[in-house]
Amino acid sequence: MVYLPIGMKSETALTQRGRPRAFDPAAALERAMHVFWAKGYEGAALSDLTRAMRINRPSLYAAFGNKEQLFRKVLDRYASGPLAYFDKAMEAPKARDVIEQILFGAAKMASDPRLPAGCLMVQGALACGDSAGSVQKETAARRAASEIALRRRLQRAKREGDLPRNADPAELARYVMTVLQGMAVQGTNGATRVQLRRVAQVALRVWPKP
Amino acid sequence: MVYLPIGMKSETALTQRGRPRAFDPAAALERAMHVFWAKGYEGAALSDLTRAMRINRPSLYAAFGNKEQLFRKVLDRYASGPLAYFDKAMEAPKARDVIEQILFGAAKMASDPRLPAGCLMVQGALACGDSAGSVQKETAARRAASEIALRRRLQRAKREGDLPRNADPAELARYVMTVLQGMAVQGTNGATRVQLRRVAQVALRVWPKP
């Protein structure tokens, strides 16, 4: 499971030396994601994490750094896993489809029975103490980045005549992100998939006809 | 500042005995609210609270019980203070005005420069560890209660012909709560008042004409 630096001479190439890992880092990271998702950064104690990941503390530190670095790796995994629907939706040809896929994707994810409720990017570190200020900024920055990406996508749609001339991409993007984040909160409150889908449908009524 | 039990005989009536309080409990509670609001329940350490409240630990425990009871008292204060716009909006005669006042009230509060960003009821205990499970349920229950109150108000509006016959009060109420909670998240991200007002205006476009 060791990734060889490419281009290394075969003479000095290190194969796997020392005692091999007894766990799968990807699976452990997935389990850590669930803990952070359910309890938040501060609410997730290292004992919670190691228990769920089925490794002990030194293994966690050797493989992932420390709690904060583990959380950042979890955020990456989250963005490329449960949140993948977002980037995928951006590739839809029509703006209306982009928004539909985003809203219904969020409704699906935030109420997936196999996953913790809500959204890690929202509830992972929304309000926390000073010691978690760094990860708080990180999640906020990622949320802001999603909004910017969506805004750019809507600006493109406007140039393409896919949105009416009086439409405002910035405020539409912010509106959609607001609904998304609200759906995350609703998810933690136990909202069902049907309920979230209906919220998405209502939210979609504001969409301008092209 | 002692509340006399009514009907007590004047002979045994206790006036203020013992050393008097050196602080104003209402002001201390207000300061505690700001700390919980900014840092969340778990992120607010007792040392943060006592420093902000300008009292020491035993005084806090004597006056407010413990951390959890203090948080519950803070929630009450929050509901009757910064969140008062919500109950007041429910008294508007027309459903459309109710929703407008709620959305613009939230935009105003979540971006008030004199207050922490966002909404205590959302970020106070959204995702947290097991030890905070009780307060987590409390904030979730209060959010749910607000949604029920709003739904009832819209049901009344429908009976009064203030909403079209095909309108669904339950899903409209859930939609409005979703936007509100999303605006709280946007507030923590530093959204300005103008930006939040625009979100409110966009959200209002879904409103059915009566």
Added chain:
DNA sequence: TTCATTATGTATCGAGTGGTATAAAACTCG
């Protein structure tokens, strides 16, 4: 085998947590 290397398991560290014991201080009542 023997050595070097890496992972594991236990046990522990200092710091910070929520909460409290205790005694001095400040008041009212008699």
Added chain:
DNA sequence: CGAGTTTTATACCACTCGATACATAATGAA
């Protein structure tokens, strides 16, 4: 003035937190 009562301030408690030291186990290389 005491006597009784309540608050304040200091110091401390047991516990949990994130993080690590250390010895052992398990592998590849020599």
